[in-house]
Amino acid sequence: MKFGIIFCTIVGLCALFAGIYYFKLLFPVSLIFIIVALINAVFAYKEYNIQKSEKIIYDEITTPKEVLIKYSPSSIIIAISIYFIFIILGVFILYLTIINYDSSIIFIGTIAIVSGLLIFILIKIIIQTKDLSKIIISINEKGIQVKNSPRYLWNEISVEKITTKYIRNPDSKHQNNVYSNYLYFFHGSTKIELNIDDFDITDFQLAQVLKIFRNRYNSNTL
Template sequence: MKFGIIFYSILGVLALIIGVYLLQYLFILSIIFFIGAFINGVFIYKEYNIHKSDKIEYNENTLPDEIIVKYSRSGRIIAIATYSIFMMLGILFISSIKFKMNFITIFVLALLIAFTGYFILKIIVEIKKISKVMISVNGKGIQIENNPTCLWNEIQLEKIIVKRLVSRESKHDYKPEINYLYFFHGDEKIEINIDDFDITDYQLSQVLKIFRSRYNNSGLI
């Protein structure tokens, strides 16, 4: 954790210094570096929050009647800020074009407008994700997004699994891990990537065990 925070702090300070320096020359370019400094600040918060969240444990007495899982807010902020950099670059290039009525100029301008518009749409999509409910777990069962609730008596083998990405071209032993919510609903196998959500794999594992225990002890089996 310390290395990550130090690394992002150094990058953030450098981006901030460059942004301040460029203020006297090109305002839009300086804004890009300010956004970069902001992104590093969010990374520092995310790095700290991940380790802090790992210490939070649920138990039968503290777990509410329903757990709502959404996209990670810090992840959305990072994505929005990153797309904003590309949007600002598009605006910078558009503003620097000396418009002439010829095919090449019009073609380049159209490409830049499309480039900028694409990242504006990406920003809008990320903003909408902030309030979107991805998983709901309660006494009835598990609901994925807006799909019908999978009832506990129809669910089997609910757990968190880890998959490791293996590349034939990789010469290193490190294999990125991806966490999934995994269960069978009837004969259907369901896997949902949870790494970009606002709950850790350990916390969600606890939630599944407690709600399963509540259901088993409710006499509704």
């Protein structure tokens, strides 16, 4: 997750310097660069707070009645930053097209295509931003809920754990050099698997949470 903060910092600084450079030359473009810098600063701060929470050790006393797991800002930050780069390029193209105005079909087509792409990118940014607050997993004494599905109750769940899958790269001398972590359990006879690599909780923390709530359920049913 440190990569997310580093990436945000680099993009934010580059955007800030570009905004200062273009301030007198192309103010609209400069304003977009400055906005990108501010957005990256906010996301970097959020990611920093997430990393601080990674040091939290869950135990029976401090764990709340319900643990809510969301996406980590890292991957969303990177996606949004890339989208803003395309927005800057699109606005710059629009600016160059408008100052060289003519009534040709090429001019109208360029305006329409670039405007359409900018609207599409803005919609993608809105969707990605909403994902920051979206609850993906909810775990409490009743059971586990994944996204908007009905809650799986503890008496219907078995073999809940965190598993790791290794992907072999045929071009590498190292056989197991890529891996992903999954939340894994059975609901009745149905196997449930969910990749947890992009969440705001580590695999170790999630394993702790599963054990704590399983123990709470077992204690309440005695």
